[in-house]
Amino acid sequence: MLLKPRYKSNELIIMKSLFMRTNLSAKDKKYYLKLEKGYQGEVMFDQYTSKLQNDLYFINDLCIDFNNANFQIDTLTISQSTIFPFEVKNFEGNYLYENDSFYTLSRDEVQNPLDQLKRSSTLLRQLIKNIGFHTPIEGNVIFINPDFTLYQAPLNKPIIYSTQLNSYMKKLNQLPSKLTSNHRELAETLISMHQNKSPYSRFPRYRYDQMQKGIICPESNSFLICKDDKKLVCVDCGYEEELGTGILRSVEELRLLFPELKITTTLIHEWCNVIHSKKLLRRILMENLMATGYGRWVFFE
Ligand SMILES: [Zn+2]
Structure with a gap:
């Protein structure tokens, strides 16, 4: 049972917006593409876990401050007798494992996912002990991408490769598991501790007037166009x-980027760029947002 669904993080939404609408530096572009790829990998993993029928709880994207530290877990699965944190990696291509480190074949060291898993598992173990639970924790790194190869892969590390996912999921599905109100309490407590903000996000500077206007496609890196009065479409x-969904999504994006801006029909007309009828736009905003003020001075909350 899914208790906490996965959403795109605010950091990812903002970085995608900046990637699409501004001239990011090569470093920031790379960072955005890495975030996006990571998210896509997590969504791929969700497609596996969502098929399981067993009595298990799933908590996605848990981000917790504990003991002056912050840790993130991509997917947390609670079964009757074990808690399974998963660190999902969407690495692609050839990597090398040597001296407890991960490298690309060109010998660039990358952050060791096993270290990340170990750290988050340790903090999670302390945390659940702290709130009165003693369930054993069994974490795994998931290499979700089928085009990932790890040379000199270690045998005795908690790693699941994409080729092993089906059998691992079968194992999870057949685990003897009957959840009780205690498990629910544990799950709810963890979810209540979730922090929405990623402490690691630092954004490049940006200004409204420098940004390319338009409605961004949520599925690809392009802008949508109006198909007719009701639908938006991505030619890519x-x-x-x-239309309404796309407009409201763009309003949320604008609010995230510029919390201080007053949302008016004129502003959203400019921001979305492709909505020809201001009257139609105004009606959609009126129907979906709370309007304050009168006439020309209406703005939306
Ligand atoms: Zn698209």
């Missing part, structure tokens, strides 16, 4: 969306 990936 074929994604289609109700």
Whole structure:
């Protein structure tokens, strides 16, 4: 049972917006693409876990401050007798494992996912002990990408490769598991401790007038166009969306980028760029947002 679904983080939404609408430095571009790829990998993993029928709780994207430290768990699974934290990595291509470290074949060291898993598992273990639970923890790093190869891969590390996912999921599904109110309490407590902000996000500077306007496709890196009065469409990936949904999504994005801006019809008309009828836009905003003020001075909350 899914108790906490996965959403795109605010950091990812903002970085995608900056990637699409501004001229990011090569370093920031790379950082955005890494974030996006990581998120896609987590969504791929969700496609496996969502098929399980067993009595298990799933908590996605848990970010907790504990003991003056912060830790993140991509997916946390609670079964009757074990807690399984998963660190999902969407590495692609050839990597090398040597002296307890991960390298690309060009010998660039990358952050060791096993270290990340160990750290988050240790903090999680302390935390659940602290709130009165003693369930054993069994973490795994998931290499979700089928085009990932690890040379000199260690045998005795908690790693699951994409080729092993089906059998691992079968194992999880057949685990003897009957959850009780105690498990629920543990899950709810962890979810209540979740912090929405990622402490690691630092953004490049940006200004409203420098940003390219338009409605961004949520599925690809392109802008949507109006198909008709009701639908938006992406010519790049074929994604289609109700006009209202796309507009409200863009309003949320604008608010995230510029919390101080007053949302008016004129501003959103400019921001979305592709909505020809201001009257239609105004009606959509009126129907979905709380309006304050009168006439020309209406703004939305
Ligand atoms: Zn698209």
